[in-house]
Amino acid sequence: MRAMQQVHLKLNVNGEEEEVSFAPYKTLLEVLREDMNLTGTKHGCELGECGACAVLVDGQPLLACLELAVECEGRAIETIEGLANGSVLHPLQAAFADLGGAQCGYCTPGILMTAKALLEAEPNPSRERIREAISGNLCRCTGYQQIYESIEEAARRINEARVQA
């Protein structure tokens, strides 16, 4: 093992700039969980094979386990901890809680972040589009159907709120 020089940089996570020091080989997943105590982002393989660690970077869902943290400076990172507006749940969160979208809850943060990106790009996705959008997130509990329904319900609620506003 070579000299352990820490990297020191600013990360923008959930709209907050934070200075972080970490070993340069760390992925975004490790820095979020271990150096920033944001343990809402999960891990199931650390090899890009399950989708549990999905977060948004500059609005796009990607896998924190394969993203080098040193590459993340200056980019907007969004994690599950930033999804609710204060104590008001994001419509996706509320729908997942109401409609069985989360069973054990372990794949849930990754799916919620992925679904958020989907609904921002496509406010009214078809069932087929939802299936495609979350096909990179393995869930062992639900059989996915209640996840689709939760996303559809969230889309409905978001659009309804938009019309009212």
Add this chain to the structure above:
Amino acid sequence: MMRLPWFGFHAPRTVAEAAKILAGEGPQAMLIAGGTDLVPNMKRRHQSPQTLVSLRRVDELKKITNGSGLKLGAGLSLTEVIHSDKVRAGYTGLYQAAAQVATVHLRNMGTLGGNLCLDTRCTYLNQNYEWRKAIDFCMKKDGDICWVATASKRCLAVSSTDTAPALISLGAKVKLVSSQGEREVLLADLYANDGIDYIVRRPDEILTEVSLPDTAGWKSTYWKLRRRGAFDFPVLGVAAAIKFAPDGTVEAARIALGAVSSRPLATKAGDSLIGKKLTDEAIAEAGGKAQNVAKPMDNTDLDIYWRKDVVSSFVGYALRELRGDDMRDTRMRISRQAL
């Protein structure tokens, strides 16, 4: 938690700068773009480069430019390739191949250049260090035998890129840039049939650009066989591109296969179609020829004999689609998504 080994890190802004760093660091340095191939491989200690040179900030690699055909920067994410109207309109096979790589997340990260340079894969290799130790390693990394076929002198790891067969069938060329200069090679010539030395790109070279010829009169398609609708690498890829005369006669045809060799396999199976119309018989003949040259090895998912047995059927799907048959139901059953 699987973790990366230590490495030095550079993030140049230009290709020239990147090339200079590579030249200076020597073969111990590796390029990283999306990281979706290299990072898992490094976590499993297949590669432990002293230095990583990131291409993420090299904007010139992210351009799409028109010419007589189309030039795609190697740093474009696969998602960007899929979303390009020009790709969708003129290069269907590439679109279909890129759209079936891995998953949504991995396509957002992984790049076109990265998928072309994808390391060869093998179920005796793509395992953690501890697992590989339990089989006393293999010749591709840390050992000296190929467990796929123990008499083999060469590594039989399999080419698993989706976009390469598609681009080969489309007649693509790639540009390789180093501090010494640049060269352009036919994509089909970029690869060698060796699981270790599968690519003729030198360690100091950067694959910067893919140029596609004009496709007036051509139609192309890509069919991917894998167990699931997402995540999985191909266990067979069939890319076909055909130039039709106005009456439907085949003027030129290229059929390339993925995942049945250590390199993307540019076959001659299309030659038999030239001058003919795509009748069922002509399709069956081409399918048979392609099946004959496919050499699946027992180092991927699914049964090897079966994987060879179905090559002809998959070539048939591709050619029937190009003929104009409605293949949407078949596509849905195989790919589990409309493409």
Add this chain to the structure above:
Amino acid sequence: MNAPEKVKPRTRFDTVGKPRRRVDGRAKVTGLTRFADDLVLPRMVHCKLLRSPHPHAVIEAIDFSRAKDFPGVHLVLTGKDFPVSFGILPVTQDEYPLANERVRYVGDPVAAVVAKDEQTADAALGLIEVKYRILNTVSSAEEALANPEPRIHDYGEQGNIHRLQAFEFGDVDEALAKSDHVFEDLFFFEGNTHLPLEQHASVAAPDGEGKLTLWSSTQVPHYIHRALSRALRMPAQHIRVIACPNGGGFGGKCDLHNHEIVVSRASLILGRPVKICLTREEVFYMHRGRHPVLMKMRTGVTNEGKLTGMHLQTLLDGGGYGSYGVASTFYTGALQTVTYELPRYKFDACRTFTNKPACGPKRGHGTPQPRFGQEVQLDKIAEKLGLDPAEMRLNMVAKPDSLTANWLKIGSIGLEECIRQVVDHSDWKKKRAQLPPGRGLGLACGSYLCGAGLPIYWNKMPQSGVQILADRSGQVTVFCGATEIGQGSDDMLAAFVAEVLGIDAFDVRLVTGDTGLTPVDLGSYSSRVTVMMGHAAIQAAERMREMIVDAASMELEVSPERLVMAQGRVFLSEDPSKGMTFAEAVVYAETKYGTLGTVGSYAPPRAPGRFKGAGVGPSPAYSYTAVVVEAEVDQNTGWIHVPRIWVAHDIGRAVNPVLARGQVEGSIYMGLGEALMEEQVFRRLPPKMSHALVHKFPSLLEYKSLTSLDMPEVFTYLVEDPDPNCPFGAKEVGQGPLLPVMPAVANAVYDAVGVRIDEVPITPDKVLRALERKAKGETPRVGPDHFPKVPYPTPIYVTTPWEGGDGNETKPADRKQAVAS
């Protein structure tokens, strides 16, 4: 003794039966649910395990001096630090936290390093030198029979046979001899694993008094508590086990695992918290999943399609350790009688040791394998007899409130209704055998227990306990050892208490899965939580209700029977305006009775079977499921596509229909994965060149779990026929719906292209091979072609209930006498 108190059956429900947000839903969608690996404690250090690279070897020496001196390393442990063996079943104490002298599979833990961080611990593992002496290996059950030496364990029946069992309920040979037809089939069910998305993690820490707390991804904190006490030789009262919410369990977190003991010991030595989180590869090595089972099934039927008798023989590949294997072995036969009327039944089972990770309980524990066999065989029988497979099954469904040949007591049965539902909705009558070539429908059924009748160690104490505290603030706190693994255990608990006390489920505070605080509940396995915890919760809540109603009735000057508790109030049934809030009523109750606390508990009724071995199979109730699968099969490639599945599940009553449906659909998901692609398989390298025997692909990429794109549309129907032995009539839903999926797929493939795949998984290469055989005029089938000779013992003979039996073993002498008379 702990029978539920007589309370008049409820006809009206406020909480039960209503689709609701689960009580822990908010935490799960905000990232606040704290799984074991999310815990961070001050001064915490990290543990990694060195695992054996050899499938079978003797450890001759371990030199860890360099690892010990590596900067940042706090502790190195080896087998010498753990002289006591352990095992989850009292009869199979055959594991060591770190191998003492023998390793039995690739991945068996050999040494542990505790260091300041995972990276350092990992680096130090590489400095440990272990000298192994290689032994020959056994890679399958058949090899285990053929190679008694070297023995993988020095206990068991003989050679590498771990366990033999044989039972006969009525004279089966006679029944078969008298049958119009006898069908004999061989089936094979490949092993597969749970694959919870959460990798197992544990944190152990000594508290201020030097006692131990273990937070862990476990489904069974009580069993862990007991086993840990023994393994550490530490009094149980000095150990507290807290089950963190599990990121999926499916049976894979039911054993005491090596790493749980190692971090516990390490934290006691170091006096500080120690954490471990397994890698995905290590999770595959912990396994304890579905046993590979070879089956031989001989079944007699009448011309009308009634079963006359069945002789089932099973051969299990158990892997390197006992785990729950003795129970799994029983379960490959015990529940075979519960679905259909079966007058006589004989069952021989054999579990072998092999040099692979230990098998154990996975969703359906032991029963999916013979269920696959029977349901496929019934399809063959129906075809031979010219019967509609659905009609034939409808004519043989077991009777409610009956005994089975092997002395299991069945309560309610909603199976006929389940069959009708899936038959109607799938348009079965118009479509089966009538779809165009390449498309087909297949039907299968199943049944499952609602909690194992007996705990894994012998005792007559309650299997679930619930304690409720209520105080003047109106707060209700419920304590129970039950464990949330995603299935909704916490939500069930809150729902039962809320229903009885007439309050909102969200107003119930829960403390669960903590052996330091909660009454014993045996944990989340055998589909027992809703029924057993539910009974205990209702009993505790009724007792609490009684005090509150009593105090309120005095205040309102009415008799208690006239009061209703609902919607957060206590009020007069005929005049809801006359009453008070729940909190006010609690104040009166606390004033009258002092501090308010009640308990409830539940032990299942004693089963009628009295013979040795009768303990496996009994349950307070059985759930039933019927499934129809639609399949499209390509004749040229064998490619299988499943577009739609219909499932009807007899749940008794759905406590929270949202969760119930989730359990059904999740079961369909997992069952379809097993049917089509999931397999825990191993690779042996050429023996002349290597002794390696490795898991073929211990990764999430190559162990194929269905993605959203691979999941068909599922139509779910809940059949609600409340079971009198169940809390508010609610039966299990977490496991039963999985069972019929695999055979329904096999039957659908047959309907589509006329080939039988008599093994699981059903893959396109097998279908194509069978199609090729069909084209050549050979038997259009792929499946096992022989059953090895197994030294099954003379069966324990038990006379059936309808032939004069009393539930005891009938000794050979008595049997002769009975025959003579």
